[in-house]
Amino acid sequence: QNQMVSYPRIPGHEIAGEIVQNGKNVPSEFQVGRLVTVSPYSFCGKCVACQQGRVNCCPYNQTLGVQRDGAAVEFIALPYKKVFLVGNLPEEQIACIEPLSVGWHATNRVQVSSKDIVLVFGCGMIGLGAIAASGYKGARVIAVDINDLKLEKAKALGVNYTINSQKEDLEKKIFHLTSGQCVNVVIEAVGLSETFKKAIDLVCFAGRVVYIGYAKEPVEYDTSLFVKKEIDIKGSRNALDDEIKEVIKMVESRKIKIENLITQNYLLKN
Template sequence: MKTFLIEKPEAFSFGETKMPELNAGEVLLKIERVGLCGGDLTMFRGLNPMVTYPRIPGHEIAATIAEVSAGVPAHLQPGLLVTVVPYTTCGKCPSCRAKRPNACQFNQTLGIQRDGALTEFVAVPWQKILWSPKLTAPDYALVEPLSVGFHAVERGRVTAADTVAVFGAGMIGLGAIAGAALRKKARVIAIDLDDQKLALAKKAGAAEVINSKTENLHERLQQLTNGEGPSVVIEAVGAAETFVAAVNEVCFTGRVVYIGYAKKPVAYETKFFVMKELDVLGSRNALPEDFENVIRVLESGLYPVAETVTRLVPFAQAGAALQDWSANPNTTTKIHVNLH
């Protein structure tokens, strides 16, 4: 079967690999559509320390069940369009014991630490399959990236009473915006440097937007929150400035949730941690229930799926699309690869 491979940084190829063997309890999936994400881009650029090469990328999946093995529940039938939870859990580490397997110490995400879905068929344990009668292939391929933002909203214990500032309106920020606004009915302020991304943030549920390139971030946030600051700040950029601004701008006794990774050490005014008695939280990947919550929102039709997918490319263009994205990183929210 035809397979896309990142051979080493900046080098890709298409090759022939063997069809996966189907073990008991597994489902054979025919891949329909795969989303490329920031993690795939960093892998392509050689900047992802978790990756070894060569690697088949792909963990944002829409697929059709091609075959089921013994032990798979009857509701999972060939022909069904589904998505996949691409993480593994060891069951033994502190995170797994605390029922927080999204942060498993030994997690191996499909397409990052093990081979992924940019190929014709993959076999996965049936427990990793999620299904809805209402979702289409474009919806399914957005479930995983949106769930990462939804998880951050859970970490921040967001309710309808909160004003949530989301730094960054890229794919992960959009998940946080939609999770807070569409699911929790919180008031969301989206912050980005790009007006086009902010327009999409509004469609994803943001009540207000701030372009921090052209507007004074602190003044605008104060204006919009009666001088208090937002009760929750979710950082989905991964820059030193936004890591610091999150702590500086959040209200007293607020919650700060970090999804991004800053690429270098960050210096803080630590008095705010104590003075404001802040909850500073990390958020990694997502739980199966976050995936389910995303599916419920996508079923409602409120999330702007078509506008989120910047480009749809055929399988043969997957490598070229990564090259383009690498050359123009700021103009793309999401690339989908159509396998047929």
Template sequence: MKAIVCKERNQLKAVELPEPVLAPGSAEAIVSIRRIGICGTDLHAYRGNQPFFTYPRVLGHELSGIVEQVGDQVRGLRPGDQVAVIPYLECGACIACRNGKTNCCTNMQVLGVHTDGGMRERIAVPADHLLVTDGLTLDQAAILEPLSIGAHAVRRSGLRQGETVLVIGAGPIGLGVMLLAKRAGARVIAMDIHDERLDFCGRWARTDHTMNGLHSPVEQLEALTGGELPTVVFDATGNARSMTTAFSYAAHGGRLVYVGLVKADITFSDPDFHKRELTLLGSRNATREDFEQVMAAFREGLVDAEAFITHRAPFDEVIERFEDWLKPESKVIKAVVELE
């Protein structure tokens, strides 16, 4: 079968891989991949900036498709079912897994990062990592994963209805945080350095306010909050400078949630951190509960997948399109690869 491998930095190659096979007594299913979302992880891996990554690697973890075969031990799943993939393969035995935090398993294997992903025609996946997506389109099912990261960050923050939230970064993950924070009843402020992206936040995520971070951000936030600043700040930039500066945007007693990931050290002023009694949280991946929250948001009509997906390419054109998707002038929000 056809597949695309990231051989090394800045190099994708079309290859032929063996077909997946289910062993006797298997609890896996073989999925025919129909949609592959391209995300920041894929782009960073391609450029050599992704932590926890080794080459060569089949990319792709934002996946939807159709079940072709199911193993002998699989229940509740049939050939022909449309599914989305939960790409975080946890061990089930470590301290995180035993405490229900499978999203940060100590032995985590994320498809397309630690182990080969879904940028291929078919893949075998543990059946308990598949979600039947009846009533959703293949496009909607493919973008469940990035939006679920936003849902997890919102849940991780302990967000309460009526709180004022700042979301820094208007990429796909930040947009998901904005949308799910609004769904949870927050007043949401979006910050980015690109006015066009900020306009999209207002239309797509229905944010209450937008602000350009290049223009006196603290003063803007004080004006919007009566001088008190937001009680929850999410940084979804994956940018070390932004993540460092984000400490100054949170209210006394507030929470700062790092949703983005950067291959760098972050430092902060301990006196200021202590004075404000801030809570610093990391938010990694998502759980089935978060996927189900996003599915509910789709069914409530809150998510415009058509506007979110700005670029498309057939599987055979991915390699030639990939470099273009990296360019700021391409204005990519979400690129999706199509297989039929």
């Protein structure tokens, strides 16, 4: 069992829906029939994180489908401020907006820009979100995974380089691609001790590292590299409402082709 989930629990935090009824105080733009996605997070508004505007890491957050029942139901009632209108997108792509937003938030944490070479460990959905966001912001992106099918998904998003670290020498390839300078930014979206440490090894001097994954066992570092390289090391959790809006713009722009991320559709009755 996932330690973050309380049971029993109705799942569903990556949401596509249609407005079927409004409360009397809901703004007029939330018209019945409009397609929407949802921010599944909550926050207290009073803690230190919330007071700094970083409500995404509120210690009292309860995510739909994780600490409270989610949207894998026919109907769900939500505050309108948690609901975001989307344009003419297929519902399966709308459901991708929330996990893509988690990757977008990570790129904001380390201020990814067009000046950067970004290395992303992990081409699962969250890593692909970081790849999409980095590419959309103009960075050169290197995707690393041990699964060729996942690396193909990264290529579909327009990643510049892919590396299967079980088949290639990762350090040699990175040194070659960066002329020995290493990368400006490493985004870790796997959650393994090995990739946690490789992030520090492969980031350049004055580089930035952000961790989205979390390791299940303690990680031992050569901490001298923290100081010698003067690395900025950050964590990343969930996403902010404005970031969800930015991802909606990205998906609606069609500049990032997310349709290839979806491998299979299943009916709930099955």
